[in-house]
Amino acid sequence: MGIRMAWNAEFLNNLRRSFSIETDKPQLLKAQYKAFSKQLPLMYVILLINSWILSATHISSAPRWLTLDYPIALTVVCAIRFSFWLRTRNIEPSIESTRRALNRTNLIAGPISLSFTIWAIMLFPYGDAYAQSHVAFYMGITVIGCIFCLMHLRPAALTTAAVVNISFVIFFASTGKPTFIATALNVGLVSSIMLMILHVYYRDFTRLVDAQVHAETLSNENLRLANIDSLTMLPNRRKFFTQLHACCQKAQNEGSRFAVGILDLDGFKPVNDLYGHSVGDKLLFAAGQRLQNLCDEDTHLARLGGDEFALIIMHARDDKQLLAFGTILCEALRQPFLIGDTTIQIAASMGLVTYPDMAANATDLFEHADYALYHGKRTNRSMVSVFSTSHSNKIHLDAKIEQALRKADFDQELEVYFQPIINIKTQQIVAFEALARWKSPVLGSVSPAQFIPVAERTGIINQQTRILLAKALAAAAKWPDHIRLSFNLSTHDLSSPDIVQRIVKIIAQAGFDSRRLDLEITETAVMHDIEQVRWATDQIRQLGCGITLDDFGTGYSSLSQLHALSLSKIKIDRSFVTNIERNPASLKIVKSLLALSRDMELDCIIEGVETPEEMAVIREIGGTMVQGYIYSTPIPEAATRQWIEHRLSITE
Numbered sequence: 001m002g003i004r005m006a007w008n009a010e011f012l013n014n015l016r017r018s019f020s021i022e023t024d025k026p027q028l029l030k031a032q033y034k035a036f037s038k039q040l041p042l043m044y045v046i047l048l049i050n051s052w053i054l055s056a057t058h059i060s061s062a063p064r065w066l067t068l069d070y071p072i073a074l075t076v077v078c079a080i081r082f083s084f085w086l087r088t089r090n091i092e093p094s095i096e097s098t099r100r101a102l103n104r105t106n107l108i109a110g111p112i113s114l115s116f117t118i119w120a121i122m123l124f125p126y127g128d129a130y131a132q133s134h135v136a137f138y139m140g141i142t143v144i145g146c147i148f149c150l151m152h153l154r155p156a157a158l159t160t161a162a163v164v165n166i167s168f169v170i171f172f173a174s175t176g177k178p179t180f181i182a183t184a185l186n187v188g189l190v191s192s193i194m195l196m197i198l199h200v201y202y203r204d205f206t207r208l209v210d211a212q213v214h215a216e217t218l219s220n221e222n223l224r225l226a227n228i229d230s231l232t233m234l235p236n237r238r239k240f241f242t243q244l245h246a247c248c249q250k251a252q253n254e255g256s257r258f259a260v261g262i263l264d265l266d267g268f269k270p271v272n273d274l275y276g277h278s279v280g281d282k283l284l285f286a287a288g289q290r291l292q293n294l295c296d297e298d299t300h301l302a303r304l305g306g307d308e309f310a311l312i313i314m315h316a317r318d319d320k321q322l323l324a325f326g327t328i329l330c331e332a333l334r335q336p337f338l339i340g341d342t343t344i345q346i347a348a349s350m351g352l353v354t355y356p357d358m359a360a361n362a363t364d365l366f367e368h369a370d371y372a373l374y375h376g377k378r379t380n381r382s383m384v385s386v387f388s389t390s391h392s393n394k395i396h397l398d399a400k401i402e403q404a405l406r407k408a409d410f411d412q413e414l415e416v417y418f419q420p421i422i423n424i425k426t427q428q429i430v431a432f433e434a435l436a437r438w439k440s441p442v443l444g445s446v447s448p449a450q451f452i453p454v455a456e457r458t459g460i461i462n463q464q465t466r467i468l469l470a471k472a473l474a475a476a477a478k479w480p481d482h483i484r485l486s487f488n489l490s491t492h493d494l495s496s497p498d499i500v501q502r503i504v505k506i507i508a509q510a511g512f513d514s515r516r517l518d519l520e521i522t523e524t525a526v527m528h529d530i531e532q533v534r535w536a537t538d539q540i541r542q543l544g545c546g547i548t549l550d551d552f553g554t555g556y557s558s559l560s561q562l563h564a565l566s567l568s569k570i571k572i573d574r575s576f577v578t579n580i581e582r583n584p585a586s587l588k589i590v591k592s593l594l595a596l597s598r599d600m601e602l603d604c605i606i607e608g609v610e611t612p613e614e615m616a617v618i619r620e621i622g623g624t625m626v627q628g629y630i631y632s633t634p635i636p637e638a639a640t641r642q643w644i645e646h647r648l649s650i651t652e
C-alpha cells in the first residue's frame with residue numbers, strides 16, 4: 001500500500017514536471033528558447049496552410065462560418081503568435097522574459113490545439129467519404145508536424161499531443177467505421193511512439209545543455225585561476241597585462257588619462273633569507289592585503305611576481321595627487337608587519353607613469369614605470385618616482401650609449417683614472433681607487449655613472465671589467481709597495497662561476513701582489529644574490545685580496561649578512577657626507593656606521609669629502625680614511641707618480 005502511494009506520488013511529480021518548465025535552470029531556458037523560437041513560426045505555417053487546404057475541400061459542402069469565419073478567427077490568433085516569434089527570433093531576451101514567453105506558449109498550447117481539433121471534428125459530418133478521410137489525415141499529420149516543432153518545449157508538445165490525439169482516437173473510434181477505427185489506432189500508436197521519442201530527445205537535450213553549462217563553469221573557473229596569484233589571491237601578471245591593454249584602449253576611446261605604478265619591496269630578500277620562505281610568503285600576502293585596502297574600485301592591484309606589485313590607477317588626477325597616493329602606499333608598507341610572533345620591517349619603492357603624456361601604449365607604460373622605479377631606487381630609495389621628461393631623455397641617451405658601446409673598441413677607448421684614498425692621521429696615500437673613463441669617438445667622454453649601468457644591462461660589462469682590471473693592475477704595479485689598488489666590480493662580474501674564474505685568472509697573472517688589491521662591491525649587488533656573492537668573494541679572498549663594501553648605508557643589508565661575506569673594508573656613501581656639518585641626521589648615520597665598522601673590525605673609508613668643513617667633522621668623529629675632491633679628483637695614470645711624490649714631500 002505504502003509503496004503504491006509512493007509510486008503514485010512520484011508519478012504525479014513526474015507528470016507535473018513534464019507539464020511545467022524548469023525555472024531553476026536559466027541556461028536550459030535560454031537554450032530552449034533559442035531552439036524553439038526558430039521552429040515555432042514554421043509550426044504556424046504548417047498549421048495554417050493545412051487548415052486552409054482542409055477548409056478548401058469543404059467549401060462547397062460545409063457552412064460558410066465553418067469554412068471561412070472560424071478559420072479566419074484562428075488565422076488571426078495564429079498570425080499574432082507567428083509575428084511575435086518571428087520578431088523575437090534573433091533577440092536574446094532576459095531570463096525573466098524567456099520564462100514568461102515559454103510559459104505563455106505552454107498556456108495557450110491547450111486552447112489553440114483544442115480550437116483546431118473542435119473545428120476539424122465539426123467539419124467531419126460534411127462532405128463525402130474522401131472529405132472525411134481528409135479530416136482524419138489533416139488531424140493525424142498536422143499534429144505530428146506540430147509535435148516536432150514543439151519538441152524543445154515539452155509541456156506544450158505534450159499538451160498538444162494529448163488534446164489532439166485523445167480527441168482524435170475517441171472521436172474516430174466512436175464513428176463505428178472500421179477504416180476510421182483503424183486510423184485511430186494508427187495515429188494513437190504513432191503518437192505514443194513519437195511521445196516516447198520526444199521524451200528521450202528532451203532528456204538528451206537537457207543533459208547536453210547541462211553538460212555545456214558545466215563545461216562553461218569549469219572553463220570560467222580555469223580562467224579565474226589562470227588570472228589569480230595563488231599566494232596573495234590578487235590578480236596576477238597575466239591579468240595585469242590584459243587589464244592594462246583594455247585600459248589603454250578605453251582611455252584612447254574616451255581621451256582620458258590614467259596611471260600605472262610598479263611597486264617593489266625594499267628589504268624583502270633578507271627577510272626570505274633570514275626567516276625562511278614561509279615567513280616571506282606570509283609577508284607578501286600581508287603586504288598585498290595592505291595595498292588592497294588602500295585601493296578603491298578605480299585602482300586595479302596585481303602581483304607581478306617576487307616582491308613586485310603593479311597598479312593601474314584609472315582617472316589619474318594630476319601628478320601631485322598621484323605622488324601623494326603612491327606615498328601613502330609606500331608609507332603603509334613601512335609600518336611593521338607582525339608575522340607569527342616576529343615583527344618585520346620593510347619598505348617599498350614605487351615608479352609611476354601616466355598615459356598618454358609619458359607613455360602611449362601598454363609596453364611603454366610598463367617599461368617606463370619600471371624605469372622610474374629602478375632609477376628612483378638608486379637616488380630616491382623607498383620613495384615614489386614619477387616618470388618624467390628627464391627620464392625619457394635619459395632613455396634616449398641610454399639608447400645612444402648602448403649603440404656606441406656595441407661598436408666600441410674598449411682596448412683603445414677605455415682608460416683608468418685613479419683617485420687617492422688618504423689616511424688623514426698620517427696624510428699617507430693608502431690606496432688609489434680605479435675609476436673607468438670612456439672616450440667614445442661618437443659621444444665623446446661619457447661618465448661611468450652613465451655607461452656602466454647600460455653596460456651592465458646589456459652584458460657588455462664583463463668584457464669591460466676584464467680590460468679595465470688588466471689596465472689598472474698594470475698601472476698599480478708601478479707604485480710603491482705600500483699603496484693599494486681598489487677596483488670596482490659590478491654584480492654581473494660575480495654572477496657566474498665562469499666569469500669569476502676569468503677575473504681570478506687576470507689577477508693571478510698580473511704580476512701585482514694580489515694582497516695589495518681590494519675589490520669593491522656595492523651593497524645593492526650583495527643583496528641581489530647573497531649566496532652567489534658569498535661564493536664569488538670567497539674565491540677572490542683566497543687570492544689574498546680584500547673585499548670592500550662600496551656605497552655602504554644605501555642598501556638594506558643586515559649585519560649578519562655582511563658578516564657572512566668576510567669583508568675587509570666598508571666605504572660610507574658620499575650622500576651621507578655632503579654637508580655633514582649642517583645635517584644632524586647624516587652626522588648620526590656616519591657616526592653609527594663608523595662605530596659599526598669598529599665593532600666588526602673593518603676598516604672604514606669615507607667617500608666624497610669635498611670641503612674643509614666636512615673634513616673637520618670627519619676628523620672630530622674619528623674617521624681615518626678619506627677619499628674625495630678635497631684631496632684630488634680622479635687623475636690619469638700618468639699623473640699618479642707625480643701625485644705620490646708630491647704627497648710624500650708634504651708628509652716629509
Ligand code: C2E
Pocket residue numbers: 419434435436447448449452468488489490520550551574607608609610627628629630634
Ligand atoms: P664609486 O665606486 O662610488 O666611485 C666614487 C665616485 O665618486 C667616482 O665617480 C668619483 O669620481 C666620485 N667622487 C669621489 N670623490 C668625490 C667628491 O668629493 N665629490 C664628488 N661629487 N664625487 C666624488 P665616477 O668616477 O664618476 O664613478 C661613478 C661610479 O661608477 C662609481 O662609483 C662606480 O660605481 C662606477 N664605476 C666607476 N668605474 C668603474 C669600474 O671600473 N667598474 C665598475 N663596475 N664600476 C665603475
Ligand code: MG
Pocket residue numbers: 433488520550
Ligand atoms: Mg667604488
Ligand code: MG
Pocket residue numbers: 550551571573574607
Ligand atoms: Mg662609492
